[in-house]
């Protein structure tokens with residue numbers, strides 16, 4: 007039997023086990039919408055802006071590990087989606103984005119709502135396709151999901167011209183797919199793994215530095231086993247939080263620009279660095295010239311181009327984190343050699359001294375609400391079990407520093423691109439995937455307004471997330487840089503003319519709360535969390551000039567942190 | 571250091587722009603680039619000349635390899651290989667130049683493929699250096715137009731890049 011292109015597309019989604027599609031209709035995708043409307047297997051979530059669709063699908067993917075799926079129309083639908091596609095690309099999130107396109111015969115004629123979606127998205131996708139012939143549609147969809155979810159994951163765009171959605175063709179979904187040009191590695195090279203083991207066991211001042219790759223590969227268990235086997239200090243990147251329990255004393259906190267003093271000093275002084283599923287981002291390394299001056303480096307990553315990109319590596323291992331660590335754990339267990347207990351004890355003693363600086367301290371006696379305090383209380387009230395999404399700025403760093411993630415996939419933020427506006431739609435995506443979990447969006451008054459329209463989506467689909475707005479009246483992170491590096495010239499970073507967030511939340515059909523005194527923080531959080539079926543927007547009026555400490559200023563080394 | 575990349579890529583629309591886009595986005599330079607289908611119509615062969623430190627070249631190889639449309643690639647300059655480029659030059663052919671350019675064409679084993687009262691069109695094949703040398707010998711004053719294909723290359727002996 008022949009199906010229309012639209013029907014084939016929806017059947018492909020069904021075959022891939024897709025339950026939810028986030029999207030927004032328009033002329034080029036009307037046939038697809040008409041088909042979606044006539045079936046019950048795939049639910050469509052109508053967002054209020056295509057950027058919201060991409061972030062929601064992204065949050066969905068980060069929380070579940072399943073690909074997020076987006077459907078938008080041609081032209082402005084596609085361009086509105088670009089920010090979210092780039093966000094997913096930078097953090098290697100599996101997504102499939104279907105963009106409508108003008109009919110094949112009109113392509114290239116500057117037709118109404120025509121943009122070159124493949125061209126525009128090319129630099130910010132793992133791969134993209136233009137389907138010019140219905141015969142290729144099913145195979146292309148299969149490839150799209152395959153490429154998005156395997157190897158180093160990433161977003162894949164499938165651009166579908168309108169006439170392809172009405173053409174007819176027999177539907178056959180390939181069970182398996184082979185692509186001669188795409189064969190991601192999995193297991194590491196045994197010789198290299200053995201070399202790594204030798205280097206790791208010979209270390210006297212080791213550091214384990216892991217990133218988002220451990221989370222993406224769903225390898226936190228084998229990773230934790232690896233860390234426990236060795237007893238070495240563990241630090242995570244912003245993207246890697248939760249891969250190792252944040253409450254474990256072996257964890258020395260996040261590293262990087264706003265990482266802990268002990269993590270960064272540990273990096274600077276270590277003699278062997280074990281980098282796992284991390285990419286030596288500039289926010290992690292600080293000044294690359296001064297990075298880990300004493301260390302030999304083992305680097306495990308699935309993407310060869312991440313290895314030795316900015317930092318020279320002594321033992322590179324290309325492979326997926328899980329299989330490589332399983333190999334490594336086995337070798338370490340079978341090996342006669344053991345880590346040098348005495349050296350390690352010395353090293354830990356040094357690390358504890360650094361830890362004793364208590365680099366995350368803040369003024370607990372302040373009459374103003376301290377944002378750090380709100381994060382600590384949020385952690386307490388939610389029992390450390392919430393899924394926390396965030397926007398971008400100071401609040402993001404405070405959430406990362408003060409909410410101790412014991413499990414992966416719970417901390418959902420835009421690390422690579424740093425996209426303001428990510429938090430709320432991402433939270434909706436998480437809540438949709440995991441309706442029984444507590445989902446909290448930590449945000450700032452500037453960021454939240456970038457995708458505030460999604461409060462409407464939350465109402466329509468009954469997604470009772472909690473919004474914690476750390477309202478300092480400033481684009482706080484911008485203000486902090488202006489305070490430190492521009493002699494307090496606060497150019498354009500003050501948020502004038504802010505809305506009344508309580509009324510705003512109410513007008514969208516939700517509950518709004520305004521909290522102005524430190525003594526009211528805990529009660530407000532408890533009250534909000536108790537409202538299980540309502541979205542509660544908590545507007546915390548916080549100390550306007552609080553800064554994120556500690557900090558590695560731009561151009562400095564990891565041992566040159568500014569402390570409180 | 572100058573290097574030559576030989577790339578086999580899927581003969582799909584847009585594959586070329588993925589490679590070219592990668593180079594411009596990451597700030598790698600392209601000295602020349604040629605591309606055409608191979609004996610297998612599903613594959614195109616691209617020869618790309620670039621330059622950079624060993625680290626940069628290693629990154630370029632990895633980044634190009636990561637493109638989904640790229641099936642295989644080698645660094646030709648890493649082993650024995652042959653380089654060829656074709657050039658078409660239109661020159662002055664009046665007065666002294668009429669004899670001189672013809673003589674040079676013979677020396678360079680070039681061929682005059684079109685003639686009229688005032689001009690020659692010369693076809694020269696060889697390494698990039700040879701083509702440069704020919705242009706220098708003819709002299710800027712005599713050169714009217716230059717068309718170069720960009721470099722093509724292939725490994726020596728049984729050293730083959732194929733799927």
Ligand SMILES: Cc1ncc(C[n+]2csc(CCOP(=O)(O)OP(=O)(O)O)c2C)c(N)n1
Pocket residue numbers: 397398399400401402424425426427449450451452453454476478480481482483484
């Ligand atoms: C889309 C976008 N535009 C601009 C920026 C630059 N930027 C980074 S942090 C920030 C301020 C964020 O302010 P707010 O949301 O109030 O959070 P705070 O830092 O005060 O916690 C800005 C403008 C960005 N990251 N994303």
